[in-house]
Amino acid sequence: MTNEITRRGMGALAMGTAALLAGKVAGPAAALAQGTKQLRIGLREDPDIMDPTLARSFVGRIVFCSLCDKLFDVNEKLEIVPQLATGYKYEDPKTLLITLREGVKFHDGETMDAEAVRYSLMRHLTMSGSFRKGEIGIMDTVEVVDPKTVRIRLKAPSAPFISQLTDRAGMIISPKAAEAAGKDFGAKPVGTGPFRFVERVAQDRIVVERFPDYWDKGRIFLDRITYQVIVDSTVRLANLRAGTLDLIENVSPTDVKDLKDDRRIKLEIGDGLGYNGITVNQNNGEQSKTPIGQDARVREAFDLAIDREALIQVVYEGMFTPATQAVAPASPYHDSSRKVVKRDVARAKALLAEAKVPTPYKVEIMVANSPEIRQSAEVIQSMVAEAGFDLQIKAVEFASGLQAAVRGEFQLYMSAWSGRPDPDGNTWAFMHSKGPQNDGRYNSPETDRILDAQREETDPEKRKELFRQLWAQALDKDHFRSYLWYLKNIVAHSPKLQGFRPMPDGMIRVQDLKVG
Known part of the structure; x- marks a missing residue:
């Protein structure tokens, strides 16, 4: 009964919020010239800095698709x-x-x-x-x-x-432009993409307009794109149904069944390249000086206390696949011989006792302040409590969480990585002692050796063997991180939007898009 009341309340809140957002989204559009072709995209988070050198968010990459072409x-x-x-x-x-x-x-x-x-x-x-x-x-x-x-x-x-x-x-x-702007380049980026930067309102929107001198202008049919930040998935969906958004880049799995029967919406589902996991702070500042940061047995105990399949069923309608490594099954470098970590509460308790950790052991996990991620953390909180962990949840705004992670202001950090076609893009930056996204400062000479060796190895079979060695060291021995599930790309858009191409990397290419 409580869940049903909550669901109804959220639905009413979503529609009310959608109405408010509709005015906010439609406001800038009303000032455009008649006949302007505008695309409105709903983002799950506010991107971090719009400087390709300094940026690290998935939703930022989506915006960059319109601003900055690549080699x-x-x-x-x-x-x-x-x-x-x-x-x-x-x-x-x-x-x-x-x-x-x-x-x-x-x-x-x-x-x-x-x-x-x-x-x-x-x-x-x-x-x-x-x-x-x-x-x-x-x-x-x-x-x-x-x-x-x-x-x-x-x-x-x-x-x-x-x-x-x-x-x-x-x-x-x-x-x-970069020399003139210096460290402020991200506030008004200048690239070669099909659209140029117009404005950004933090936590609200990013607006770009068609660049008339684009080298491939024959494939651009839009005049303006507004990237609207809407953290709540229910509200994003309500805006799409209300017609104030044309596309949402992330649909909650709990909404998929309903959307399949909705003729007003087109649903695109595909396997992604990324994963969601938990980073442990091992060497990054004062918050690393904890039992879980300093003892692999405690990290293994935490990992064993999580039932990945149950977590995915409860929060994501069973749509995701439990993760065993940083490389998704879509990659030829995925090691299919690795099995999902099975929950073993008895073994987890024994490891905590062996490590002489008094229970309940209090540890804090930082998560993005979105409904699905908070719910995932709450389910994990309940699971690990049975093994002796008192997991405290700290929900923060997404971009703020990224910055806090760099500074080492966390003990555990749940986050997702959208994945890259080459497995190096999922590993080196996060696992190497010199990796710029190694927020927990995991440091293993053997892991560094393997990561450096796979970069230089051009024989695919030998490279696969190096990745097998990597998982054996970093995961089975060091338990440096808990991989939870592999991501799917679930996009919904209006039938009026034509030319959309689902891509494994989850990016929204703006070439060939038309709004009918």
Whole structure:
């Protein structure tokens, strides 16, 4: 009865909030010229900084798809295809030659050339606070051969390097704008994408408008895109049904059954590349000096106390798959021989006793302040309590949580990673002692060795074996992290939206999109 009352109350709240948001979304649109073709996209979170060098959020990547083209992209089959580049070749295993597209302009009117590519790549590599350094740290220098050719010299052969250039590490920004703005570049980014930045209202919206000099303008049919931040999934869905949004990039699994029968909505579901998991603070400041941060037995006990399949059934209608590693089943590098960690409360209690940890042992987990994630944390809270953990939940705004994680202001941190086509993109930055997204400062010389070795190994079978060694060390021995479930891309949109292509990476490409 309580659940039903809550559901009805949430429904009424959602519709009321939708009505308020409708006015907020429609407000800017009302001022547009008659006939303006506008797309309104609902985001689950407010993106972090809109600077491709410093950014790390999934929803930020969605916005970047309209603002910043990359040297390369991936297609529906995760094959690498040229974008700002026209092609590449290796002159030797450590020397890469990339040719660039003619006629590309930045939003400030400057020409994109080899010098702009050199500037952008070196900025990604050397800028203080860069999250791209861990992705392209194997890069040594970038040389301008001529205005449309760059030569990249690597410190060693690198299997994933080109794949890294299909995302933020491959985004090229205007050197003139970046130098003028300095650390404030993210407040008004200038790239080469089909849309240019107009405004951002924190926790509310980001607005972009069509760039008339875009190099591939024949595939752009929209005049403006508004990315509307709506954290509550029920409210996002209510806005879509009310017609104040055209697309929502994340649908709650609990809504999928209902939506399948709704003719007003088109539903797109596909396997993703990412995962949700729990990072443990082991070496990042004062909050790492805890039993769970310092003792692998306590981390293993926590992991054993979680029933992943039950968690997924309760919160996500059984739609997700329990995770066994950082590489999703869609990847050829996924190790299918690994089994899901089975819940074993007795063993968890024994490990806590062996580690001489008094119970109930109080530990805090930081989570994003969204209904589904909070509910996931509450289910885990109940599960681990049976093993002797007193789990305290700290819900924070998403971008604030990312910043707090970097500063080490957490003991446990539940977060998701959207995944990358190459497994290096799911591992090195999070597991290597020098990884920029290794928020818990996990440090294992053996893990570092394996991660560095897989980057240089070009034989797929030998590389797979290195990843098997990685899981044995980092997960089975060190228990550095708990992987919980693999993500699915669940997108809903109006039937009036045409040209949408579901992609494994979950990004919303704006090319070919039309609003009927």
